């Protein structure tokens with residue numbers, strides 16, 4: 001159907017391996033969406049939700065053992081083991097092609113292979129990139145329609161170029177013993193087999209836009225980051241953009257869709273992206289960020305009109321819900337929703353459920369796939385082919401005691417150290433122990449497609465090349481008091497912190513210098529209309545020297561793990577903080 005030779009040849013080769021009954025080249029039309037939806041509904045792969053209550057919405061349940069990303073089955077298959085580094089699983093490319101190839105062999109027999117050409121980034125932008133995903137899953141096709149610009153437009157953008165990311169996906173038999181997510185950075189190739197869960201199979205997202213793109217970015221001189229992008233408009237109408245990286249489950253989607261509190265009159269916020277930022281140096285010397293995706297693949301539980309009303313509206317129509325509780329009459333429910341649970345339903349495992357079952361109805365990692373265009377706060381600039389200029393980069397994590405509400409790094413190099421050492425404490429929603437510190441540099445631990453030491457080196461080099469670099473900050477919404485209660489109200493009130501950050505970048509607000517960075521003076525944060533108990537803001541902004549010395553100590557095993565490629569500058573910054581604390 002399409003005339004690109006490189007594409008046709010590769011599709012033929014992959015079809016020879018997977019042996020589908022049929023190959024369908026997708027054009028991205030509405031007629032195609034309706035036809036495929038009906039087909040998936042007829043086989044039970046997908047259900048229509050109640051179309052009056054949830055127009056255009058669909059429901060899908062994955063296999064019980066296939067509900068999340070699988071870091072232990074995710075591999076970077078670079079030619080040299082050294083290039084994958086100590087934080088990634090590595091497999092030699094020949095071995096990986098051979099191992100996965102055996103599972104792919106004949107895996108599409110009796111099935112259709114769908115060819116999905118897609119663009120990451122706005123059509124026509126010089127910064128966008130094209131990928132092609134081959135899959136035997138209609139669920140994947142329908143999700144990719146929401147998350148990317150797909151079909152004819154992508155083939156037009158590709159023209160006769162052979163420069164596209166090759167993604168092969170097959171559900172195969174959904175056996176976790178025969179499941180692999182393989183990345184071949186030198187071949188711009190992704191092979192994903194044995195899973196049907198979004199993060200493993202929507203190959204444009206984590207696999208391409210982070211793991212493969214971080215490799216491209218390193219060679220081409222830009223940054224592919226696990227960051228939300230948000231615009232803050234002040235009452236005078238000036239919009240400043242920030243990009244922020246937090247480990248998974250620290251509220252990136254909530255911050256990306258923040259609703260200003262009533263006390264901050266005249267402020268507006270604009271969502272550009274909630275998960276991924278591709279950032280380049282613009283002609284004006286600033287760093288410009290673009291969201292390569294067109295949809296949100298967000299965690300459902302905990303989403304309510306209080307925590308994220310914009311997400312609820314974005315996901316109120318034309319959305320795919322995965323692994324939530326199925327209620328009566330085509331309704332759905334999840335833990336944390338405003339409404340009471342239905343009297344009975346079918347849980348994410350497919351078992352009968354009532355509120356007394358003593359188990360959750362929706363899987364903690366159940367998801368909505370919603371078109372970004374439906375988000376009430378979507379920025380008018382979100383499809384700007386140039387992206388948006390970034391004023392501040394923000395790192396963060398979930399820390400009960402260590403990090404203050406906000407601090408500013410002294411300069412780019414110190415900021416890279418701050419990003420490289422971010423960490424988050426596990427919550428009850430994670431498996432295992434609560435409060436365990438997990439180091440997650442730049443929130444990229446599971447997503448950096450090459451050696452972490454080289455990645456930090458790349459960040460340091462970028463700082464030298466950006467004539468007007470953004471300032472770098474750290475935030476922590478999760479500090480607790482002695483009783484374990486959160487000190488900061490979070491959600492919309494986080495705008496107060498963003499405002500301090502932005503005015504610091506404009507040289508307009510007050511800060512005190514501490515050993516770890518600049519911290520707002522108590523008066524510099526606008527707390528009008530916030531009834532914080534006496535002493536709270538002081539606690540939120542305090543830096544406990546002993547706790548920080550322990551924190552620096554805790555960083556050492558992770559920094560040592562990076563080995564010979566650990567940039568000296570990172571250790572210098574570590575030692576500098578220690579000296580200032582002493």
Ligand code: OXD
Pocket residue numbers: 069199247248275297
């Ligand atoms: C995600 C994640 O799904 O970071 O976005 O895990």
Ligand code: MN
Pocket residue numbers: 226248275
């Ligand atoms: Mn993410």
